[in-house]
Amino acid sequence: MKIWVDADACPVPVKEMLFRAAERTQITTTLVANSKMQVPKSTYIFSVKVDSGADVADAWIVEHLKGKDLVITADVPLAADVIKKGGLALSPRGSLFSPETIKAQLTMRNFMDELRGSGVVTGGQAAFSHADRQTFANQLDKILTRYRKQGG
Template identity: 40%
Template sequence: MTLYVDADACPVKEECIRAADRLRVPVKMVCNGGIRPSPHPLVETVFVTEGPDEADKWIAERAGKGDVVITGDIPLAAKCVEAGALVLKHNGEALTEANIGNALATRDLMADLRSADPFRKGGGRPFSKQDRARFSSALDRALRAAA
């Protein structure tokens, strides 16, 4: 089992490292750069070439049954779910075969709405302590289930 983290814009990297340490799970922090490598012996920082979706491609080629993937990227999540991995969003929401189609459709709809309204301003609410706690609990459950 490996914990793959789509690390470029991930707000829960430290929570991933703490959970992996508790359960002795190797972690691959995958990014285009811009993050400091962790000195933790279970954590490997993987720097992929610059370019759109290179980190996603790297993870999608490797993640499979028995692995856990942390990402906010819905197309990457769909590929990982299809490969048999357990997938969590940063807020702790699990993406599964049962809900990934709806998540993809919602993502596409929101992209269309944003492009149709040039005056629409930024995203939703800020990431909270409750979001971190919910994620940590969900990650522990996912890692135990994958084991």
């Protein structure tokens, strides 16, 4: 298993948790972004700067992802591609995307995009909270524990 991070919009506390997890579990963790990312000096933590442009980082992650890898992203279309390829997708707020729910999530995302495109103000996401951090940490721990039990 490797961990890939859609890093441009990933909250700093989530990145810090992932850095600690990479060291603790010795799982390669790669942050992918359109800009240079600072990462701790580590045998297990890397960053990749991709060209600017819509979905360039997403395409890079999908291209390099192998089945059972974990991708951290809030991007629903990227999560759908990850699931289609056999990987796991976890949002920075701790929601695990699943094959059973991804189609409905894509539909809702597209609907909200249409509303915003037509000028309807839909508001944004709430600020990243302590509860979000805790939910993410718990879900990440479950995934990594399951991976280790399976002989990872």
